[in-house]
Amino acid sequence: MKKVKVGIVGLGRLGRKHAGNLAFRIPHCELTAVCSVVEEEVQEVMDAWNIPYGYTKYEDMLANPELDAIFIASPSNFHCEQIKQALSLGFHVFSEKPLGLYVEEALDVETAVKAHPDQVFMLGFMRRYDRSYMAAKEKIEAGIIGKPFLIRCYGLDPASKMDSFLTFARANYSGGLFLDMSIHDFDLARWYLGEEAKEVWAIGGSYARPEFDEIEDAETGAAMVRFENNAIGIFVAGRNCAHGYHIETEIIGTKGTLRIGTVPERNQVVIMKDEGVIQECVDGFLERFEQAYLSETEEFINCILDKRKPAITVKDGVQSTILGYSCKKSFETGRLIQVKT
Ligand code: NAI
Numbered sequence: 001m002k003k004v005k006v007g008i009v010g011l012g013r014l015g016r017k018h019a020g021n022l023a024f025r026i027p028h029c030e031l032t033a034v035c036s037v038v039e040e041e042v043q044e045v046m047d048a049w050n051i052p053y054g055y056t057k058y059e060d061m062l063a064n065p066e067l068d069a070i071f072i073a074s075p076s077n078f079h080c081e082q083i084k085q086a087l088s089l090g091f092h093v094f095s096e097k098p099l100g101l102y103v104e105e106a107l108d109v110e111t112a113v114k115a116h117p118d119q120v121f122m123l124g125f126m127r128r129y130d131r132s133y134m135a136a137k138e139k140i141e142a143g144i145i146g147k148p149f150l151i152r153c154y155g156l157d158p159a160s161k162m163d164s165f166l167t168f169a170r171a172n173y174s175g176g177l178f179l180d181m182s183i184h185d186f187d188l189a190r191w192y193l194g195e196e197a198k199e200v201w202a203i204g205g206s207y208a209r210p211e212f213d214e215i216e217d218a219e220t221g222a223a224m225v226r227f228e229n230n231a232i233g234i235f236v237a238g239r240n241c242a243h244g245y246h247i248e249t250e251i252i253g254t255k256g257t258l259r260i261g262t263v264p265e266r267n268q269v270v271i272m273k274d275e276g277v278i279q280e281c282v283d284g285f286l287e288r289f290e291q292a293y294l295s296e297t298e299e300f301i302n303c304i305l306d307k308r309k310p311a312i313t314v315k316d317g318v319q320s321t322i323l324g325y326s327c328k329k330s331f332e333t334g335r336l337i338q339v340k341t
Contacts, residue, residue: 001028001305002028002305003028003029003030004028004029004030004068004069004092004301004304004305005030005032005066005067005068005069006022006029006030006031006032006033006067006068006069006070006071006301007032007033007034007035007053007061007062007064007067007069007070007071008022008031008033008034008035008070008071008072008073009035009036009058009061009070009071009072009073009074009078009082010035010036010072010073010074010075010096011034011035011036011038011041011042011045011073012036012041012073012075013286014073014096014285014286014293015036015073015074016045017286017290017293018071018073018293018297019031019034019045019049019071019073020049021293021294021297022071022297023049023051024049025294026294026297026298026301028301028305029301031049031051032051032052032053032064032066032067033051033052033053033054033055033061033064033066033067034046034051034053034054034055035054035055035056035057035058035060035061036056037056038056039056042054042055042056053066058074058082058085059085062085062086062089062091067091068091068092068304069091069092069093069094069120069300069301069304070082070086070091070092070093070094071094071297071300072086072093072094072095072096073096074096075172075174076096076097076098076101076174076175076179076180077101077172077173077174079095079096079098079099079100079109080099080100080105080106080108080109082095083095083099083109083112083113083121084108084109084112087112087113087115087116087119087121088112088116090116090119091119092119092120092121092300092303092304093119093120093121093122094121094122094123094124094297094300095121095122095123095124096123096124097123097124097125097183097184097187097317097320098175098179098180098183098317098320098321098324099123099314099317099318099320099321100317100321101173101174101175101179101321102321102325103318103321103322103325106317106318106321106322107318109314109317109318110314110315110317110318113314114314120300120303120304120309120310121314122296122299122300122303122310122312123312123314123316123317124296125184125187125296125312125316125317125320126289126292126293126295126296127184127187127188127247127289127292128187128188128191128292128296128311128312129291129292129295129296129299130289130291130292130295131291131292132260132261133188133249133260133292136192136249136251136258136260137191137192139258140192140251140253140258143255144255144256144258145251145252145253145254145255145256145257145258146253146254146255146256147253147254148192148193148231148251148252148253149230149231149232149252149253149254150231150232150233150234150250150251150252151188151189151192151193151231151232151233151234151249151250151251151252152233152234152235152236152249152250152252153182153185153188153189153233153234153235153236153248153249153250154236154237154238154246154247154248154249155181155182155184155185155235155236155237155238155247156236156237156238156239156240156241156245156246156247157181157238157239157240157241157245157284158241158244158245158283158284159208159239159240159241159242160283161239161284162208162209162219162239162240165239166209166211166212166215169215169217170215175324175328176216176217176218176328176331177204177217177218177219177220177221177237177238177239177331178202178221178223178235178237178324178327178328178331179321179324179325179327179328181237181239182223182235182237182324182327183320183321183324185235185237185249186235186319186320186323186324187316187320188249189225189227189233189235190316190319190320190323191316192251193227193229193231193233195227195228195229195231196227196228196319196339196341197225197226197227197228197233197319197322197323197326197339198225198226198227198228198338198339199225199226199336199337199338199339200223200224200225200226200323200326200327200330200336200337200339201223201224201330201335201336201337202221202222202223202224202327202328202330202331202337203221203222203223203330203331203334204218204219204220204221204222204331205218205219205220205221206218206219207219207220207240208240209240212239216332218331219238219239219240220236220237220238220239220240221236221237221238221327221331222234222235222236222237223235223327223330223331225323225339235327243264243281244264244280244281244282244283244284245264245281245282245283245284245285245287245288246261246264246281247261247264247288248260248261248262248264249261250262263279264281264282264288265279265280265281265282266279266280266281266282266283266287267280319341322339322340322341323339326338326339326340
């Protein structure tokens with residue numbers, strides 16, 4: 001079988017993980033080219049993994065005639081433009097979330113994806129490929145909890161990463177707490193409830209680190225969302241989680257409740273000693289979602305080979321961006337915002 005030749009842009013925290021998966025863990029896939037604005041990163045990956053082509057300019061990578069697909073793991077403000085460029089040159093495209101930081105640019109990408117119906121486009125909502133989140137979806141569809149009417153999501157980053165986040169956020173615009181972090185939860189809520197958001201009220205603040213006020217962002221925030229069918233969404237996002245990386249989701253239905261990740265344990269080891277009974281916590285997204293990152297990438301490659309489309313569509317990216325942006329607007333204005341789709 002022919003191998004899908006992939007070029008990746010972005011070799012940072014997540015790009016490096018994706019690159020490793022593409023290079024070594026997926027059959028019928030070859031990591032043919034890598035690109036980053038940081039030359040040392042490019043050279044390091046090329047040397048370490050024997051990658052034939054390396055670039056510091058995205059446009060140069062797109063000119064490589066050997067490539068079939070482009071994998072985008074660059075900072076969020078580049079996604080829209082890089083997706084459109086790659087699609088227009090005939091590539092299949094995978095992009096990390098969020099689709100866009102502004103609604104207009106997300107809609108622009110939707111138009112571009114629709115204009116290239118024979119190319120695969122996939123967005124990195126990897127939680128949909130996590131075994132536990134998939135099992136929950138199957139149970140909801142089987143009617144185990146009746147009709148779901150409330151979803152409560154926690155997305156909390158480790159306090160230990162706050163300094164590096166603040167350094168990053170001072171130099172880069174990532175969309176703010178809701179667009180950057182809650183976007184996965186918004187997608188899950190739409191997926192599980194099968195409904196679009198109607199209105200939102202979001203609040204937040206800086207509690208341990210006043211620096212978040214200076215960058216006009218929240219250290220921790222909460223959004224309450226009413227969905228079209230009157231279902232309820234409660235979304236908590238934060239960057240100051242003392243015990244580690246905590247992603248938790250609860251779906252309440254008319255006949256029962258599902259919870260995923262209530263205790264964000266690293267493994268099944270329980271430590272019992274003078275301090276008490278301890279379960280260690282996962283320390284970040286790479287550890288918690290390792291299987292999901294691999295599975296979503298496998299799905300992207302399989303879609304290209306099987307000439308089919310992934311279940312996640314560009315519309316999922318647009319709708320979650322619209323909701324994220326509405327939360328941001330509500331947080332900034334203090335008002336209840338109607339989510340306009
Ligand atoms: P990072 O800052 O660690 O890495 C960014 C990479 O892109 C670096 O290699 C940098 O040199 C490169 N780069 C920057 N500007 C570029 C340009 N114009 N052209 C080419 N390369 C460029 O960022 P991180 O944390 O890896 O995030 C990357 C993306 O992945 C973001 O959009 C973020 O929202 C998303 N992300 C998604 C997660 C998920 O769970 N699905 C988790 C973490 C990040």
